Amino acid sequence: xxxxxxxxxQKLYKILEGVSDPEIPVLSIMDMGVVRSAVIENDIVKxxxxxxxxxxxxxDVIGDDIKRAMQKAGYxxxxxxxxxxAWTTDWITPxxxxxxxxxxxxAPLDEEADKSxxxxxxxxxxxxxxxxxxxxxxxxxxxTACKAQFQCNDCQEPFDYFKCLK
Amino acid sequence: xxxxxLYNYILGIADNSLILGQRLGxxxxxxxxxxxxxACTNMSLDLLGxxxxxxxxxxxxxxxxxxxxxxxxxxxxxxxxxxxxxxxxNTDFGYTMARQFxxxxxxxxxxxxxxxxxxxxxSAIAKKSIKEVSYHxxxxxxxIKRLGDGTEESHSRxxxxxxxxxTYTDExxxxxxxDKVMVAExxxxxxxxxxxxxxxxxxxxxxxxxxxxxxxxxxQKGGKQGIHTEHMGYLLADLQYMQRTYPNMEW
Numbered sequence: 163x164x165x166x167x168x169x170x171x172q173k174l175y176k177i178l179e180g181v182s183d184p185e186i187p188v189l190s191i192m193d194m195g196v197v198r199s200a201v202i203e204n205d206i207v208k209x210x211x212x213x214x215x216x217x218x219x220x221x222d223v224i225g226d227d228i229k230r231a232m233q234k235a236g237y238x239x240x241x242x243x244x245x246x247x248a249w250t251t252d253w254i255t256p257x258x259x260x261x262x263x264x265x266x267x268x269a270p271l272d273e274e275a276d277k278s279x280x281x282x283x284x285x286x287x288x289x290x291x292x293x294x295x296x297x298x299x300x301x302x303x304x305x306t307a308c309k310a311q312f313q314c315n316d317c318q319e320p321f322d323y324f325k326c327l328k
Numbered sequence: 329x330x331x332x333x334l335y336n337y338i339l340g341i342a343d344n345s346l347i348l349g350q351r352l353g354x355x356x357x358x359x360x361x362x363x364x365x366x367a368c369t370n371m372s373l374d375l376l377g378x379x380x381x382x383x384x385x386x387x388x389x390x391x392x393x394x395x396x397x398x399x400x401x402x403x404x405x406x407x408x409x410x411x412x413x414x415x416x417x418n419t420d421f422g423y424t425m426a427r428q429f430x431x432x433x434x435x436x437x438x439x440x441x442x443x444x445x446x447x448x449x450x451s452a453i454a455k456k457s458i459k460e461v462s463y464h465x466x467x468x469x470x471x472i473k474r475l476g477d478g479t480e481e482s483h484s485r486x487x488x489x490x491x492x493x494x495t496y497t498d499e500x501x502x503x504x505x506x507d508k509v510m511v512a513e514x515x516x517x518x519x520x521x522x523x524x525x526x527x528x529x530x531x532x533x534x535x536x537x538x539x540x541x542x543x544x545x546x547x548q549k550g551g552k553q554g555i556h557t558e559h560m561g562y563l564l565a566d567l568q569y570m571q572r573t574y575p576n577m578e579w
Contacts, residue, residue, distance in 0.1 A: 215377060216377030216457060216460060217374050217375070217376050217377025217380075245449075246451075246455060248459065249456075301363035301367060302367065302467055303367035303467070304370075307370055
């Protein structure tokens with residue numbers, strides 16, 4: 163259940179990059195930081211992934227998608243779910259953050275900013291539609307476990323904010 | 329089973345989350361507003377996700393061929409060790425939030441200690457879960473304050489809910505036989521030591537919410553030994569319906 167070091171076989175990297183989160187299709191699982199290791203042992207690919215949230219229903223789908231992608235590339239893959247170290251939003255790559263923004267989901271701020279945004283209503287979250295920071299939180303919980311609901315006071319668009327998790 | 333105490337200890341923790349998750353899940357499509365509906369089902373999803381990790385681990389220890397699903401779905405009422413608090417019904421949104429708040433404060437304190445467990449699986453689950461539970465606690469505490477410091481109607485209803493559910497709080501700090509063995513081994517959390525911090529935190533938030541702290545010293549217990557309130561049977565009937573009707577079905 164635990165793993166401290168990131169270990170990715172470069173041959174597998176490209177294949178894994180083609181797999182995305184079914185709930186956020188623009189975000190590759192590599193950019194999301196959920197793949198903790200990918201190695202080839204005796205012709206079998208062994209991959210370890212870690213959930214963003216414990217109950218994230220996307221994890222089972224991601225596991226199946228990885229196996230399918232590996233099969234296409236001629237590998238037999240085993241996928242294991244590990245819990246430690248626990249995933250944090252820091253593992254989303256800069257490219258991943260940009261993909262989120264382009265898709266209309268505000269990327270996570272740091273933990274302190276997150277607290278003040280979610281608790282004190284400070285205006286720091288940027289609207290992914292018009293770029294204004296004049297936004298308000300509608301709900302701490304959103305369309306999936308990893309998001310909160312926001313609305314832009316300027317363009318009035320509601321949008322998802324990817325909650326900071328550390 | 330080689331380690332019956334560890335198995336029972338894991339169930340003691342996991343069953344709380346399973347049963348509370350089931351109660352919150354009942355609000356799917358029935359929440360008082362879209363946002364609270366989504367919040368309650370999100371919390372339910374977190375809890376059920378945590379439960380899967382615990383039961384997968386328990387299934388490994390059980391060594392009798394049962395899977396996580398069997399453990400979750402196919403036990404009898406007396407074999408569930410959750411505290412009475414979490415099985416109490418969603419009488420109204422006040423009760424739902426009061427139950428959540430009274431559990432979340434405990435849950436957070438317990439996980440903070442479980443993170444230090446010498447059992448690496450349990451500490452990994454705790455480290456993962458606590459991040460989610462901190463969101464739950466924030467949400468339920470906010471609602472206690474909003475309802476308490478809201479209208480006359482909301483104030484009186486949340487006070488009634490707190491008063492009613494108060495009787496189930498003391499049980500959170502009772503030790504089972506499995507608890508005692510696991511604490512001695514450095515695996516388990518000594519819940520008796522969480523009591524002071526718990527009431528201190530709960531009372532402070534009640535005060536901020538302009539609510540009074542119940543004075544009753546009459547407390548209910550039994551859940552940790554499998555002796556449940558009258559609500560549990562109905563809850564399990566709902567929870568277990570599919571597995572009982574279509575044995576071995578998978579999602």
